[in-house]
Amino acid sequence: MYISEKAKSISPSTTLAIDAKFKQMKADGIDVVGFGAGEPDFDTPQYIKDAAIKAINEGKTKYTPAAGTVELRKAICKKLKDENGLDYTFDQIVVSNGAKHSLVNAFQAILNPGDEVIIPAPFWVSYPEMVKLADGVPVILQTTEEDEFKFTAEAFKAAINDKTRALVLNSPSNPTGMVYTKEELSAIAKVAIENNIYVISDEIYEHLVYEGEVTSIAAICPEMKDLTIIINGVSKTYAMTGWRIGYSAAPAPIAKVMSNIQSHATSNPNSIAQAATVAALSGGQDEIAVMKKAFRERRDYMVERINAIEGVSCLKPQGAFYVLMNISALKGRYIGDTLIGSSDDFANALLERAKVALVPCSGFGNDNFVRWSYATSMENIKEGIDRVENFIKLTH
Numbered sequence: 001m002y003i004s005e006k007a008k009s010i011s012p013s014t015t016l017a018i019d020a021k022f023k024q025m026k027a028d029g030i031d032v033v034g035f036g037a038g039e040p041d042f043d044t045p046q047y048i049k050d051a052a053i054k055a056i057n058e059g060k061t062k063y064t065p066a067a068g069t070v071e072l073r074k075a076i077c078k079k080l081k082d083e084n085g086l087d088y089t090f091d092q093i094v095v096s097n098g099a100k101h102s103l104v105n106a107f108q109a110i111l112n113p114g115d116e117v118i119i120p121a122p123f124w125v126s127y128p129e130m131v132k133l134a135d136g137v138p139v140i141l142q143t144t145e146e147d148e149f150k151f152t153a154e155a156f157k158a159a160i161n162d163k164t165r166a167l168v169l170n171s172p173s174n175p176t177g178m179v180y181t182k183e184e185l186s187a188i189a190k191v192a193i194e195n196n197i198y199v200i201s202d203e204i205y206e207h208l209v210y211e212g213e214v215t216s217i218a219a220i221c222p223e224m225k226d227l228t229i230i231i232n233g234v235s236k237t238y239a240m241t242g243w244r245i246g247y248s249a250a251p252a253p254i255a256k257v258m259s260n261i262q263s264h265a266t267s268n269p270n271s272i273a274q275a276a277t278v279a280a281l282s283g284g285q286d287e288i289a290v291m292k293k294a295f296r297e298r299r300d301y302m303v304e305r306i307n308a309i310e311g312v313s314c315l316k317p318q319g320a321f322y323v324l325m326n327i328s329a330l331k332g333r334y335i336g337d338t339l340i341g342s343s344d345d346f347a348n349a350l351l352e353r354a355k356v357a358l359v360p361c362s363g364f365g366n367d368n369f370v371r372w373s374y375a376t377s378m379e380n381i382k383e384g385i386d387r388v389e390n391f392i393k394l395t396h
């Protein structure tokens with residue numbers, strides 16, 4: 001069958017593949033514990049659901065402008081002003097079908113064939129594939145655990161050449177959980193401005209920070225704001241993964257082309273979910289505080305337990321809801337007669353024998369790690385870690 005070279009070069013999403021496998025095992029009655037897709041276990045707050053029901057009853061069931069309703073885009077501008085100190089007008093905002101879709105639109109808008117995009121590793125699995133979909137070339141910038149998985153302005157500068165068009169910045173990061181300080185962002189911004197490089201700033205975990213402050217790189221200075229495409233959404237903060245609403249804030253000419261692209265690909269995102277998002281952004285933040293407190297407790301417990309297991313270790317993440325577990329000391333060991341040669345081997349054997357789903361970081365640009373998500377109950381976390389501990393004891 002004829003399939004394009006581009007389509008053939010795209011790998012499936014590991015996070016979603018693990019999650020699908022976990023959900024299928026569960027549906028088959030298998031006692032499996034899942035830490036795959038980063039999806040809050042909390043339900044969407046009631047006031048948001050009520051707004052959606054009201055929207056249906058009021059007939060907000062028609063097409064909206066492709067970039068989203070003016071009401072929602074104005075609510076997003078207010079959020080950006082109040083929380084990030086940033087001034088945007090509603091024509092600079094494009095609402096999409098999840099932040100994933102906003103990212104896809106952004107790369108389509110700024111890349112010509114062969115343009116390079118710098119992606120610091122470990123990275124969220126979808127970034128390189130999105131760049132490839134837009135005919136761009138992902139350039140991986142490795143970071144180390146010793147440097148808390150953060151790249152320096154010098155390393156960024158060294159990775160730039162004539163073809164470099166953009167940098168992907170994800171703070172707090174999926175999968176590392178690390179957060180860049182204002183000083184680090186200022187140094188990165190200086191390099192971006194000097195070399196006229198766009199920064200795709202994925203801020204979807206901005207509300208999930210447990211230590212320190214989070215800053216948007218767009219807030220560093222006006223010149224940086226003119227080079228930044230902010231990506232955000234309601235999936236993580238408001239436990240709204242299934243509603244599929246994300247958004248971007250960008251210089252007006254970029255927002256215009258992103259909207260044009262979207263108008264042909266999907267038209268507007270769901271009108272009811274848009275109305276619910278207005279309520280989410282404008283509503284009380286009490287539920288968010290409750291979820292954040294729970295995430296923090298789970299993180300603390302998980303980090304302590306992992307570091308007490310012989311053969312593995314992890315850093316304490318400052319944000320998001322992921323922990324990267326270093327399994328490099330287990331590579332070369334066996335479980336039964338199966339060799340653990342890679343993070344995939346570890347994750348497959350763990351799922352098969354101990355019925356625990358973790359994400360191998362081969363798809364995240366560093367094969368020495370597997371990713372846990374602590375967006376699941378404390379009970380699951382305890383059970384999962386007990387199983388992993390016993391599994392590792394059996395390796396030889």
Ligand code: PMP
Nearest residue numbers: 098099100124174204233235246
């Ligand atoms: N960016 C990052 C870093 C993520 O982890 C996710 C998770 N899905 C997304 C973007 C996309 O989120 P969504 O499409 O659900 O808004």
Ligand code: GLU
Nearest residue numbers: 013015016036037038174
């Ligand atoms: N972003 C989440 C994760 O990394 C959800 C799954 C996905 O979209 O990749 O697990």
